[in-house]
Amino acid sequence: MKVRIKFSKHGAMKFIGHLDIMRYFQKAIRRSDIDIAYSTGFSPHQIMSFAMPLGVGLESDGEYFDVEMNSIVSCEDILTRLNAQMVEGMHILNVRVLPENVGNAMASVAAARYRISFRQGKEPSFPWKEMLADFLGQESIFVIKQTKKSEKELDLRPAIYEMFLESDSIVMLVDASSAGNIKPTLVMEAFYAHASHDQEPLGEFDLEITRMETYANAGTAEAPVFVPLDEI
Amino acid sequence: MRKLALRDEILLKIEKPARYIGNEVNSVMKDPSQVDIRFAMCFPDVYEIGMSHLGIQILYDMFNQFEDTWCERVYSPWTDLDAIMREEKIPLFALESQNPLKDFDFLGITLQYEMCYTNILQVLDLGQIPLYACERGEDDPIVIGGGPCSYNPEPIADFFDLFYIGEGETSYRELLDVYKACEKDHRSRKEFLIEAAKIQGMYVPQLYDVTYKEDGTIASFEPNVENIPRTILKNIVMDVSHTYYPEKPVIPFIKATQDRVMLEIQRGCIRGCRFCQAGQLYRPVRERDVEMLKHCALEMLKNTGHEEISLTSLSSSDYSKLEELVTFLIEECEKKKINISLPSLRIDAFSLDVMTKVQDVRKSSLTFAPEAGTQRLRDVINKGLTEEVILNGARDAFRGGWNRVKLYFMLGLPTETEEDMLGIGQLANEIAATYYETVPKEERKGKVQIVVSTSFFIPKPFTPFQWAPMNTKEDFLNKAFVTKNGIMSQLNQKSIKYNWHEADVSVLEGVLARGDRRVAEVIRKVYEKGCIYDAWGEMFKNDIWLTTFEECGLSVDFYTTRERSLDEIFPWDFIDCGVTKEFLMREWKNAMKESVTPNCRMLCQGCGAKRFGGGVCYEGEN
Numbered sequence: 001m002k003v004r005i006k007f008s009k010h011g012a013m014k015f016i017g018h019l020d021i022m023r024y025f026q027k028a029i030r031r032s033d034i035d036i037a038y039s040t041g042f043s044p045h046q047i048m049s050f051a052m053p054l055g056v057g058l059e060s061d062g063e064y065f066d067v068e069m070n071s072i073v074s075c076e077d078i079l080t081r082l083n084a085q086m087v088e089g090m091h092i093l094n095v096r097v098l099p100e101n102v103g104n105a106m107a108s109v110a111a112a113r114y115r116i117s118f119r120q121g122k123e124p125s126f127p128w129k130e131m132l133a134d135f136l137g138q139e140s141i142f143v144i145k146q147t148k149k150s151e152k153e154l155d156l157r158p159a160i161y162e163m164f165l166e167s168d169s170i171v172m173l174v175d176a177s178s179a180g181n182i183k184p185t186l187v188m189e190a191f192y193a194h195a196s197h198d199q200e201p202l203g204e205f206d207l208e209i210t211r212m213e214t215y216a217n218a219g220t221a222e223a224p225v226f227v228p229l230d231e232i
Numbered sequence: 233m234r235k236l237a238l239r240d241e242i243l244l245k246i247e248k249p250a251r252y253i254g255n256e257v258n259s260v261m262k263d264p265s266q267v268d269i270r271f272a273m274c275f276p277d278v279y280e281i282g283m284s285h286l287g288i289q290i291l292y293d294m295f296n297q298f299e300d301t302w303c304e305r306v307y308s309p310w311t312d313l314d315a316i317m318r319e320e321k322i323p324l325f326a327l328e329s330q331n332p333l334k335d336f337d338f339l340g341i342t343l344q345y346e347m348c349y350t351n352i353l354q355v356l357d358l359g360q361i362p363l364y365a366c367e368r369g370e371d372d373p374i375v376i377g378g379g380p381c382s383y384n385p386e387p388i389a390d391f392f393d394l395f396y397i398g399e400g401e402t403s404y405r406e407l408l409d410v411y412k413a414c415e416k417d418h419r420s421r422k423e424f425l426i427e428a429a430k431i432q433g434m435y436v437p438q439l440y441d442v443t444y445k446e447d448g449t450i451a452s453f454e455p456n457v458e459n460i461p462r463t464i465l466k467n468i469v470m471d472v473s474h475t476y477y478p479e480k481p482v483i484p485f486i487k488a489t490q491d492r493v494m495l496e497i498q499r500g501c502i503r504g505c506r507f508c509q510a511g512q513l514y515r516p517v518r519e520r521d522v523e524m525l526k527h528c529a530l531e532m533l534k535n536t537g538h539e540e541i542s543l544t545s546l547s548s549s550d551y552s553k554l555e556e557l558v559t560f561l562i563e564e565c566e567k568k569k570i571n572i573s574l575p576s577l578r579i580d581a582f583s584l585d586v587m588t589k590v591q592d593v594r595k596s597s598l599t600f601a602p603e604a605g606t607q608r609l610r611d612v613i614n615k616g617l618t619e620e621v622i623l624n625g626a627r628d629a630f631r632g633g634w635n636r637v638k639l640y641f642m643l644g645l646p647t648e649t650e651e652d653m654l655g656i657g658q659l660a661n662e663i664a665a666t667y668y669e670t671v672p673k674e675e676r677k678g679k680v681q682i683v684v685s686t687s688f689f690i691p692k693p694f695t696p697f698q699w700a701p702m703n704t705k706e707d708f709l710n711k712a713f714v715t716k717n718g719i720m721s722q723l724n725q726k727s728i729k730y731n732w733h734e735a736d737v738s739v740l741e742g743v744l745a746r747g748d749r750r751v752a753e754v755i756r757k758v759y760e761k762g763c764i765y766d767a768w769g770e771m772f773k774n775d776i777w778l779t780t781f782e783e784c785g786l787s788v789d790f791y792t793t794r795e796r797s798l799d800e801i802f803p804w805d806f807i808d809c810g811v812t813k814e815f816l817m818r819e820w821k822n823a824m825k826e827s828v829t830p831n832c833r834m835l836c837q838g839c840g841a842k843r844f845g846g847g848v849c850y851e852g853e854n
Binding site for chain 2: 010011012013015016017020023024026027028029030031033038042043044056057085087088089119204205
């Protein structure tokens with residue numbers, strides 16, 4: 001059976017990259033002695049799939065991975081055993097058995113919510129709180145997206161589902177599907193360019209970003225209904 | 233949450249920030265107000281290398297079992313962070329507490345290879361600790377060196393307050409108690425060091441004076457205070473089955489060089505190869521009890537979640553309960569989907585059988601280390617391996633499906649002639665021919681692949697070859713050329729690939745290995761000129777080293793190619809590693825006679841290590 005595990009990543013752990021987090025969980029799962037399934041072959045590995053890599057430097061309250069289990073005592077048992085193996089900054093938030101028909105975590109990802117705040121002394125000099133509505137009021141927001149092979153022009157506007165002010169932070173819900181994933185810094189760069197009339201570029205280390213949640217789409221492409229990955 | 237020593241934007245700018253944040257599984261946190269002693273343990277190389285070292289894991293575990301001590305780790309910052317720390321004057325810190333090194337009571341530095349010496353200065357310098365022991369004040373940490381290179385500590389003696397000679401499990405408790413007593417009585421740093429020098433294995437360089445003869449060799453080596461020993465006897469654990477062993481080793485977040493459980497099955501080696509320093513330093517051979525090893529293996533796998541376990545020792549095949557241990561591990565690891573790796577196994581029927589069970593034969597290769605190309609030279613170095621044994625082993629392996637062979641040799645061994653160099657190619661060719669004879673055409677999966685690697689021989693202290701002249705760089709390169717041509721002229725040369733080692737760095741390693749106190753000035757100067765990470769080929773700046781030797785009026789040849797007389801006082805002669813100089817000299821003469829010496833299990837040679845009262849010397853006597 002397939003089990004979905006939700007975890008958070010904070011503090012110093014934000015400096016640990018995605019591949020190392022996978023290795024970290026492989027070892028934690030071995031230590032926790034839960035009955036995970038292994039692939040067959042000469043070097044068997046745990047059957048595990050992560051929803052969405054989190055960039056180095058980002059924190060998160062909504063990370064997910066799926067594992068294939070041979071047997072389980074209960075979700076509570078897995079949660080307790082895994083939490084006993086976590087280091088400071090890592091926490092297992094939820095464990096649930098997936099219904100048979102649910103696709104794997106990675107394929108299910110449709111959107112992600114981020115909270116963005118400014119590092120101390122790095123707040124923009126333009127009136128950013130007031131400019132937010134103006135930025136979102138645009139019909140289209142063209143940016144250049146760098147890919148490994150080339151760069152292409154892209155309209156960000158349809159990929160931004162929500163973007164609003166929450167105390168001194170900006171919260172945004174953006175497309176995170178494999179075809180249209182948008183990085184929050186890309187949105188913020190466009191916001192800086194628009195709001196400062198290209199006078200004030202976003203600095204490399206100005207932002208503190210937390211992924212708040214990762215969502216699947218329970219609706220249709222035209223009328224999406226975003227639900228957290230553990231509520232499918 | 234702990235506050236990190238480095239700002240986010242620094243950590244996000246540098247390569248692999250995980251090297252500097254601590255917080256790893258099984259790392260130990262303590263309340264600094266609840267301990268008396270803060271100990272920083274350093275491996276002066278990059279984190280991934282340092283974290284792979286078993287010795288530090290053993291000592292880290294031991295120190296942290298002491299309730300009054302908190303032991304933390306520190307490694308060399310990589311060059312990217314090094315530049316930032318210098319620029320911003322950020323003091324080097326320990327990983328666990330993220331506190332600056334200069335606030336610790338002790339900084340212990342493990343000395344695993346000579347080419348790390350400039351990195352020691354980097355750690356001290358970034359740690360804002362004076363480089364020279366004589367310049368340190370009452371508040372600076374006591375800087376201790378240990379590990380194999382402390383058996384000739386002289387080239388770095390000026391930088392250390394203390395060297396701990398020998399195995400760490402035995403005398404640290406006593407040292408810490410002396411330290412606490414001195415602190416309590418408000419005694420000075422110097423007074424503490426004098427007290428420390430009375431403990432077994434402790435060498436305080438400042439308390440000994442060296443004088444030199446006109447020819448540059450040592451005239452005398454004497455203590456300059458009373459009541460401290462003239463010779464320093466190494467520390468050794470005689471009961472290796474009832475001592476510290478880390479059941480919860482620290483697990484790095486990033487992939488370390490050794491990303492596996494390391495199970496040290498024995499210490500020492502019975503073989504007595506005449507070039508090998510470890511084979512002499514760790515005498516006598518002491519085996520760990522097989523039940524202890526089974527217990528440790530299971531505990532460590534449970535506590536780490538590693539997916540691989542590796543047996544470590546100088547020569548695993550000589551461990552008397554190997555079959556029992558391996559059978560146990562195969563059974564347990566099968567259940568838990570854990571891989572087993574068995575380095576340093578002699579190729580024979582047993583090891584081939586085991587390897588078939590634990591490895592994918594198609595992907596693995598056979599390793600032989602004949603070290604020399606002819607039987608004559610193998611007799612000189614006392615390497616018991618014969619051509620017949622190699623060819624038989626290879627034949628069995630080829631029948632079992634292997635088709636890749638790695639061969640290791642040394643160039644520049646004493647008495648070497650062109651015949652020995654050409655012998656390397658001939659032996660490789662014989663192995664290839666054996667493959668084609670053994671495996672019928674229709675069963676072959678492509679050509680046999682033989683990889684020949686040669687390193688350059690570097691004479692080391694406490695070996696029978698400590699008297700031997702080392703080759704020059706030009707000799708080395710010529711020999712590699714002759715070897716290469718020898719391989720190219722073989723019938724099966726298309727199946728043989730040849731790699732050789734850098735010659736520059738070997739020459740320098742030779743200087744540092746047998747250097748004296750005067751070399752310290754060169755090390756400091758090259759460090760100030762920007763040399764660090766000399767063990768990393770792409771970072772090694774040979775020109776700077778060579779010109780600095782000239783500046784300091786020291787000759788490289790004096791330390792490397794010079795023929796040493798039998799009555800010369802060596803810089804390391806004040807250390808007693810158990811093996812006597814008389815025995816080493818006897819072995820040096822046996823080498824010149826091309827005479828083979830039996831191993832410790834066959835016949836005791838009276839090397840001197842029997843006086844420790846245990847191990848292989850007393851096997852079967854109970």
